[in-house]
Amino acid sequence: MIVDARSDGQIVAAVVAGDVDSYTQLVHRYRDRYIRFAVRMVGSPDEAEDVLQSAFVRAYRGLARCAEPERFAAWLYTIVVNECRTYISRRARREQRIVYDDSRLEFAAAEQPADADMWREEIERALGQLPVDQREAFLLKHVEELSYEEMEEITGASTSALKMRVKRACERLRELLEGVPQ
Protein backbone atom coordinates (compact mmCIF):
# COMPACT_ATOMS: atom_id res chain seq x y z
CA MET A 1 0.00 0.00 0.00
CA ILE A 2 1.27 3.47 -0.87
CA VAL A 3 1.89 5.49 2.30
CA ASP A 4 -0.54 8.39 2.50
CA ALA A 5 1.00 11.54 3.98
CA ARG A 6 -2.35 13.16 4.68
CA SER A 7 -3.40 13.71 8.27
CA ASP A 8 -6.33 11.82 9.72
CA GLY A 9 -8.39 14.99 9.55
CA GLN A 10 -7.65 15.46 5.87
CA ILE A 11 -8.58 11.88 5.08
CA VAL A 12 -11.80 12.14 7.09
CA ALA A 13 -12.72 15.28 5.19
CA ALA A 14 -12.05 13.56 1.88
CA VAL A 15 -14.16 10.53 2.80
CA VAL A 16 -17.02 12.70 4.02
CA ALA A 17 -16.83 14.61 0.74
CA GLY A 18 -17.34 11.35 -1.14
CA ASP A 19 -13.89 9.81 -1.60
CA VAL A 20 -14.78 6.43 -0.10
CA ASP A 21 -11.57 4.76 -1.24
CA SER A 22 -9.52 7.05 1.01
CA TYR A 23 -11.07 5.33 4.01
CA THR A 24 -8.80 2.37 3.37
CA GLN A 25 -5.92 4.53 4.59
CA LEU A 26 -7.55 4.88 7.99
CA VAL A 27 -8.27 1.16 8.11
CA HIS A 28 -4.65 0.38 7.34
CA ARG A 29 -3.36 2.85 9.93
CA TYR A 30 -5.37 1.61 12.85
CA ARG A 31 -6.28 -2.03 12.30
CA ASP A 32 -3.10 -3.35 13.96
CA ARG A 33 -3.34 -0.87 16.80
CA TYR A 34 -6.78 -2.05 17.89
CA ILE A 35 -6.84 -5.73 16.92
CA ARG A 36 -4.84 -6.74 19.97
CA PHE A 37 -7.32 -5.08 22.34
CA ALA A 38 -10.21 -6.73 20.50
CA VAL A 39 -8.57 -10.17 20.63
CA ARG A 40 -7.90 -9.87 24.35
CA MET A 41 -11.45 -8.69 25.01
CA VAL A 42 -13.42 -11.28 23.02
CA GLY A 43 -10.91 -14.11 23.26
CA SER A 44 -10.77 -15.19 19.63
CA PRO A 45 -8.83 -13.69 16.71
CA ASP A 46 -11.61 -14.53 14.25
CA GLU A 47 -14.29 -12.97 16.40
CA ALA A 48 -12.03 -10.00 17.12
CA GLU A 49 -11.68 -9.37 13.40
CA ASP A 50 -15.45 -9.41 13.04
CA VAL A 51 -15.74 -6.92 15.90
CA LEU A 52 -13.04 -4.68 14.46
CA GLN A 53 -14.59 -4.81 11.01
CA SER A 54 -17.93 -3.81 12.51
CA ALA A 55 -16.22 -0.94 14.33
CA PHE A 56 -14.64 0.38 11.14
CA VAL A 57 -17.93 0.21 9.27
CA ARG A 58 -19.77 1.91 12.12
CA ALA A 59 -17.11 4.61 12.17
CA TYR A 60 -17.54 5.14 8.44
CA ARG A 61 -21.30 5.51 8.82
CA GLY A 62 -20.89 8.11 11.52
CA LEU A 63 -17.85 9.88 10.12
CA ALA A 64 -19.67 13.17 9.65
CA ARG A 65 -20.36 13.20 13.37
CA CYS A 66 -16.70 12.92 14.32
CA ALA A 67 -16.40 16.26 16.10
CA GLU A 68 -12.57 16.35 15.94
CA PRO A 69 -11.40 14.62 12.76
CA GLU A 70 -7.74 15.10 13.70
CA ARG A 71 -8.40 12.90 16.71
CA PHE A 72 -9.96 10.13 14.66
CA ALA A 73 -7.82 7.53 16.45
CA ALA A 74 -9.32 8.31 19.84
CA TRP A 75 -12.82 8.52 18.39
CA LEU A 76 -12.36 5.13 16.69
CA TYR A 77 -11.06 3.67 19.95
CA THR A 78 -14.37 4.58 21.62
CA ILE A 79 -16.24 2.73 18.89
CA VAL A 80 -13.98 -0.32 19.15
CA VAL A 81 -14.51 -0.47 22.91
CA ASN A 82 -18.27 -0.20 22.49
CA GLU A 83 -18.33 -2.85 19.78
CA CYS A 84 -16.40 -5.24 22.00
CA ARG A 85 -18.86 -4.67 24.84
CA THR A 86 -21.84 -5.15 22.55
CA TYR A 87 -20.42 -8.33 21.06
CA ILE A 88 -19.65 -9.82 24.45
CA SER A 89 -23.07 -8.89 25.76
CA ARG A 90 -24.82 -10.53 22.81
CA ARG A 91 -22.66 -13.59 23.09
CA ALA A 92 -23.49 -13.91 26.78
CA ARG A 93 -27.19 -13.68 25.99
CA ARG A 94 -26.77 -16.56 23.56
CA GLU A 95 -25.52 -18.50 26.60
CA GLN A 96 -22.24 -19.38 25.02
CA ARG A 97 -19.23 -19.83 27.21
CA ILE A 98 -16.25 -17.71 26.41
CA VAL A 99 -14.17 -20.27 24.59
CA TYR A 100 -10.82 -19.34 23.21
CA ASP A 101 -9.79 -20.42 19.76
CA ASP A 102 -8.49 -23.94 20.37
CA SER A 103 -6.84 -24.19 16.95
CA ARG A 104 -4.85 -21.09 17.71
CA LEU A 105 -3.74 -22.47 21.04
CA GLU A 106 -2.69 -25.73 19.41
CA PHE A 107 -0.63 -23.78 16.89
CA ALA A 108 0.91 -21.78 19.67
CA ALA A 109 1.77 -24.99 21.52
CA ALA A 110 3.55 -26.30 18.46
CA GLU A 111 5.58 -23.15 17.98
CA GLN A 112 6.29 -21.94 21.52
CA PRO A 113 8.09 -23.49 24.45
CA ALA A 114 5.58 -25.42 26.54
CA ASP A 115 6.02 -23.31 29.68
CA ALA A 116 5.46 -20.00 27.91
CA ASP A 117 2.48 -21.46 26.13
CA MET A 118 0.84 -22.66 29.32
CA TRP A 119 1.47 -19.36 31.05
CA ARG A 120 -0.14 -17.45 28.19
CA GLU A 121 -3.09 -19.84 28.08
CA GLU A 122 -3.68 -19.47 31.78
CA ILE A 123 -3.52 -15.70 31.58
CA GLU A 124 -6.07 -15.64 28.77
CA ARG A 125 -8.38 -17.97 30.66
CA ALA A 126 -8.08 -15.83 33.77
CA LEU A 127 -8.73 -12.71 31.73
CA GLY A 128 -11.85 -14.30 30.33
CA GLN A 129 -13.18 -14.82 33.82
CA LEU A 130 -13.06 -11.15 34.69
CA PRO A 131 -16.23 -9.06 34.43
CA VAL A 132 -16.23 -7.18 31.15
CA ASP A 133 -15.65 -3.76 32.66
CA GLN A 134 -12.68 -5.00 34.72
CA ARG A 135 -11.20 -6.83 31.75
CA GLU A 136 -11.58 -3.75 29.61
CA ALA A 137 -10.05 -1.44 32.21
CA PHE A 138 -7.13 -3.80 32.86
CA LEU A 139 -6.34 -4.14 29.17
CA LEU A 140 -6.54 -0.42 28.49
CA LYS A 141 -4.36 0.43 31.48
CA HIS A 142 -1.73 -2.31 31.64
CA VAL A 143 -1.65 -3.76 28.12
CA GLU A 144 -2.51 -0.80 25.91
CA GLU A 145 -0.88 1.51 28.51
CA LEU A 146 -3.33 4.38 28.26
CA SER A 147 -3.52 7.10 30.87
CA TYR A 148 -6.60 7.32 33.04
CA GLU A 149 -7.47 10.54 31.25
CA GLU A 150 -7.42 8.73 27.92
CA MET A 151 -9.42 5.86 29.39
CA GLU A 152 -12.01 8.31 30.68
CA GLU A 153 -12.39 9.73 27.22
CA ILE A 154 -12.98 6.46 25.44
CA THR A 155 -15.00 4.60 28.08
CA GLY A 156 -17.00 7.46 29.54
CA ALA A 157 -16.27 6.20 33.05
CA SER A 158 -14.72 8.37 35.74
CA THR A 159 -11.09 7.98 36.75
CA SER A 160 -12.11 6.78 40.19
CA ALA A 161 -14.34 4.09 38.70
CA LEU A 162 -11.63 3.02 36.28
CA LYS A 163 -9.02 2.81 39.02
CA MET A 164 -11.32 0.62 41.07
CA ARG A 165 -11.93 -1.68 38.09
CA VAL A 166 -8.21 -1.98 37.42
CA LYS A 167 -7.50 -2.68 41.08
CA ARG A 168 -10.14 -5.39 41.27
CA ALA A 169 -8.96 -6.90 38.00
CA CYS A 170 -5.38 -7.11 39.28
CA GLU A 171 -6.53 -8.70 42.52
CA ARG A 172 -8.68 -11.25 40.72
CA LEU A 173 -5.96 -12.11 38.22
CA ARG A 174 -3.56 -12.66 41.06
CA GLU A 175 -6.04 -15.04 42.73
CA LEU A 176 -6.62 -16.96 39.52
CA LEU A 177 -3.00 -17.18 38.49
CA GLU A 178 -1.44 -17.82 41.87
CA GLY A 179 0.53 -21.02 41.72
CA VAL A 180 0.57 -21.26 37.93
CA PRO A 181 4.15 -21.88 36.77
CA GLN A 182 5.51 -18.91 34.93
Add this chain to the structure above:
Amino acid sequence: MTNDKSHFGPPAGKADDRTEFIERVSAALRAPEHVSERFDDRVMGAVRAASLEPRTELKAVTGHGDRVAQWWRRPTIQLSPVHALALAAGMAAVAFLGGNILDGAGVRAVPAPAIAQTSDTVHVVRFVFMDADARRVTIAGSFNSWETEALPLVRAATGVWTVAVPLPAGRHEYAFIVDGERWAADPSAFSITDEFGTATSIVTIGEQDTSS
Protein backbone atom coordinates in the same frame (compact mmCIF):
# COMPACT_ATOMS: atom_id res chain seq x y z
CA MET B 1 1.81 7.72 8.91
CA THR B 2 -0.02 9.47 11.74
CA ASN B 3 0.45 13.05 12.88
CA ASP B 4 1.18 14.15 16.40
CA LYS B 5 -2.35 15.33 17.05
CA SER B 6 -3.68 11.84 16.55
CA HIS B 7 -1.27 10.18 18.98
CA PHE B 8 -3.29 8.33 21.50
CA GLY B 9 -1.65 5.50 23.33
CA PRO B 10 1.24 4.42 25.51
CA PRO B 11 3.87 6.97 26.44
CA ALA B 12 7.55 6.20 26.18
CA GLY B 13 8.97 4.44 29.20
CA LYS B 14 7.42 2.19 31.83
CA ALA B 15 4.21 3.07 33.66
CA ASP B 16 4.32 3.82 37.35
CA ASP B 17 3.06 1.67 40.27
CA ARG B 18 2.93 -1.57 38.39
CA THR B 19 3.78 -4.65 40.45
CA GLU B 20 6.16 -7.19 39.09
CA PHE B 21 3.40 -9.77 38.86
CA ILE B 22 1.07 -7.52 36.91
CA GLU B 23 3.96 -6.55 34.67
CA ARG B 24 4.62 -10.21 33.84
CA VAL B 25 0.93 -10.74 33.06
CA SER B 26 0.75 -7.57 31.02
CA ALA B 27 3.93 -8.34 29.10
CA ALA B 28 2.47 -11.68 27.98
CA LEU B 29 -0.70 -9.96 26.84
CA ARG B 30 1.23 -7.30 24.94
CA ALA B 31 2.30 -9.81 22.31
CA PRO B 32 1.22 -8.30 19.00
CA GLU B 33 -1.79 -9.54 17.09
CA HIS B 34 -2.34 -9.10 13.38
CA VAL B 35 -5.38 -9.13 11.19
CA SER B 36 -5.73 -11.62 8.39
CA GLU B 37 -4.55 -10.79 4.89
CA ARG B 38 -8.02 -10.08 3.59
CA PHE B 39 -9.15 -7.88 6.47
CA ASP B 40 -8.75 -4.61 4.61
CA ASP B 41 -10.65 -5.98 1.61
CA ARG B 42 -13.50 -7.20 3.79
CA VAL B 43 -13.79 -3.89 5.62
CA MET B 44 -13.72 -1.83 2.44
CA GLY B 45 -16.25 -4.16 0.83
CA ALA B 46 -18.62 -3.45 3.69
CA VAL B 47 -17.83 0.26 3.61
CA ARG B 48 -18.46 0.51 -0.13
CA ALA B 49 -21.74 -1.35 0.31
CA ALA B 50 -22.67 1.13 3.03
CA SER B 51 -21.73 4.02 0.74
CA LEU B 52 -24.33 2.85 -1.78
CA GLU B 53 -27.11 2.98 0.80
CA PRO B 54 -29.25 6.12 1.01
CA ARG B 55 -27.09 8.76 2.67
CA THR B 56 -28.08 9.23 6.27
CA GLU B 57 -25.31 10.49 8.47
CA LEU B 58 -22.46 10.99 6.00
CA LYS B 59 -22.58 14.73 5.40
CA ALA B 60 -19.76 17.23 5.39
CA VAL B 61 -18.80 18.83 8.67
CA THR B 62 -16.29 21.48 7.83
CA GLY B 63 -13.46 22.58 10.04
CA HIS B 64 -12.52 21.28 13.42
CA GLY B 65 -15.29 21.41 15.95
CA ASP B 66 -14.82 22.49 19.52
CA ARG B 67 -15.29 19.89 22.20
CA VAL B 68 -19.01 19.43 22.62
CA ALA B 69 -18.58 20.17 26.32
CA GLN B 70 -18.57 23.86 25.32
CA TRP B 71 -22.33 23.74 25.00
CA TRP B 72 -22.89 24.48 28.65
CA ARG B 73 -21.73 28.00 28.12
CA ARG B 74 -24.66 28.70 25.81
CA PRO B 75 -27.93 28.63 27.68
CA THR B 76 -30.90 27.65 25.57
CA ILE B 77 -34.60 27.76 26.07
CA GLN B 78 -36.68 24.90 24.75
CA LEU B 79 -40.39 24.94 24.82
CA SER B 80 -41.87 21.64 25.91
CA PRO B 81 -43.63 19.59 23.25
CA VAL B 82 -47.41 20.10 23.38
CA HIS B 83 -50.37 18.34 21.94
CA ALA B 84 -50.86 18.93 18.22
CA LEU B 85 -54.32 20.41 18.67
CA ALA B 86 -53.08 22.98 21.14
CA LEU B 87 -50.09 23.81 18.98
CA ALA B 88 -52.16 24.25 15.85
CA ALA B 89 -53.56 27.48 17.23
CA GLY B 90 -50.15 28.55 18.44
CA MET B 91 -48.52 27.77 15.13
CA ALA B 92 -50.83 30.14 13.36
CA ALA B 93 -49.33 32.96 15.40
CA VAL B 94 -45.85 31.56 14.96
CA ALA B 95 -46.31 31.37 11.20
CA PHE B 96 -47.24 35.05 11.25
CA LEU B 97 -44.14 35.89 13.24
CA GLY B 98 -42.04 33.55 11.11
CA GLY B 99 -42.99 35.52 8.06
CA ASN B 100 -41.65 38.70 9.57
CA ILE B 101 -38.41 37.76 11.25
CA LEU B 102 -35.97 40.57 11.66
CA ASP B 103 -32.32 39.84 11.12
CA GLY B 104 -29.39 42.10 10.76
CA ALA B 105 -30.28 42.90 7.18
CA GLY B 106 -33.87 43.88 7.92
CA VAL B 107 -37.19 42.13 7.68
CA ARG B 108 -36.96 38.93 5.75
CA ALA B 109 -39.86 36.73 4.80
CA VAL B 110 -39.38 33.14 5.96
CA PRO B 111 -41.69 30.41 4.74
CA ALA B 112 -43.69 28.84 7.52
CA PRO B 113 -42.50 25.32 8.30
CA ALA B 114 -44.39 22.62 6.50
CA ILE B 115 -46.44 20.32 8.62
CA ALA B 116 -46.79 16.79 7.38
CA GLN B 117 -50.35 15.82 6.68
CA THR B 118 -50.55 12.18 7.64
CA SER B 119 -53.06 10.02 9.30
CA ASP B 120 -50.84 9.92 12.39
CA THR B 121 -50.83 12.80 14.80
CA VAL B 122 -47.95 15.16 14.07
CA HIS B 123 -46.71 17.49 16.77
CA VAL B 124 -44.82 20.67 16.03
CA VAL B 125 -41.90 21.45 18.29
CA ARG B 126 -40.18 24.80 18.37
CA PHE B 127 -36.49 24.50 19.14
CA VAL B 128 -34.66 27.55 20.42
CA PHE B 129 -30.91 28.02 20.64
CA MET B 130 -29.13 31.01 22.09
CA ASP B 131 -25.72 32.04 20.84
CA ALA B 132 -24.76 35.66 20.34
CA ASP B 133 -21.68 34.83 18.30
CA ALA B 134 -23.11 32.25 15.92
CA ARG B 135 -23.37 33.14 12.26
CA ARG B 136 -25.40 30.08 11.30
CA VAL B 137 -27.20 27.41 13.31
CA THR B 138 -28.82 24.24 12.06
CA ILE B 139 -30.43 21.30 13.83
CA ALA B 140 -29.88 17.64 13.01
CA GLY B 141 -31.50 14.66 14.55
CA SER B 142 -33.01 11.24 14.25
CA PHE B 143 -36.05 12.88 12.68
CA ASN B 144 -34.12 13.99 9.58
CA SER B 145 -31.47 11.27 9.31
CA TRP B 146 -28.94 13.60 10.93
CA GLU B 147 -28.75 15.83 7.87
CA THR B 148 -26.54 18.67 9.11
CA GLU B 149 -27.69 21.33 6.64
CA ALA B 150 -31.34 20.52 5.99
CA LEU B 151 -32.92 22.37 8.93
CA PRO B 152 -31.50 25.84 9.49
CA LEU B 153 -32.62 27.89 12.46
CA VAL B 154 -33.72 31.45 11.91
CA ARG B 155 -32.38 34.30 13.98
CA ALA B 156 -35.47 35.61 15.75
CA ALA B 157 -33.61 38.21 17.76
CA THR B 158 -30.00 38.98 18.59
CA GLY B 159 -28.48 35.73 19.73
CA VAL B 160 -31.76 33.85 19.59
CA TRP B 161 -32.15 31.16 16.94
CA THR B 162 -35.33 29.19 16.41
CA VAL B 163 -37.02 26.66 14.16
CA ALA B 164 -40.29 24.75 14.32
CA VAL B 165 -40.11 21.10 13.37
CA PRO B 166 -43.06 18.75 12.87
CA LEU B 167 -42.37 15.50 14.64
CA PRO B 168 -44.31 12.27 14.94
CA ALA B 169 -44.93 10.80 18.35
CA GLY B 170 -41.99 9.03 19.88
CA ARG B 171 -38.45 9.56 21.06
CA HIS B 172 -36.16 11.80 19.03
CA GLU B 173 -32.47 12.61 19.42
CA TYR B 174 -31.06 15.90 18.16
CA ALA B 175 -28.23 18.38 18.39
CA PHE B 176 -27.51 21.87 17.14
CA ILE B 177 -24.66 22.58 14.72
CA VAL B 178 -23.12 26.02 15.07
CA ASP B 179 -21.41 27.58 12.05
CA GLY B 180 -21.25 24.21 10.37
CA GLU B 181 -18.65 22.77 12.70
CA ARG B 182 -19.51 22.79 16.42
CA TRP B 183 -22.04 20.28 17.67
CA ALA B 184 -23.96 21.45 20.73
CA ALA B 185 -26.46 19.62 22.89
CA ASP B 186 -29.45 21.42 24.34
CA PRO B 187 -28.60 22.22 27.98
CA SER B 188 -32.26 22.54 28.88
CA ALA B 189 -33.06 19.05 27.63
CA PHE B 190 -32.08 15.60 28.77
CA SER B 191 -28.83 14.68 27.04
CA ILE B 192 -26.90 11.50 26.44
CA THR B 193 -23.60 10.59 24.92
CA ASP B 194 -24.23 8.62 21.80
CA GLU B 195 -22.20 5.76 20.37
CA PHE B 196 -19.85 8.21 18.69
CA GLY B 197 -19.05 10.04 21.91
CA THR B 198 -21.13 13.05 20.93
CA ALA B 199 -23.54 14.67 23.35
CA THR B 200 -27.06 14.67 21.93
CA SER B 201 -30.37 15.76 23.40
CA ILE B 202 -33.62 13.88 23.62
CA VAL B 203 -37.20 15.00 23.19
CA THR B 204 -40.13 12.64 23.64
CA ILE B 205 -43.39 13.48 21.90
CA GLY B 206 -46.88 12.28 22.38
CA GLU B 207 -46.37 10.61 25.76
CA GLN B 208 -45.32 11.79 29.17
CA ASP B 209 -42.29 13.91 28.50
CA THR B 210 -39.46 12.90 30.79
CA SER B 211 -36.73 14.39 28.68
CA SER B 212 -36.38 17.72 30.52
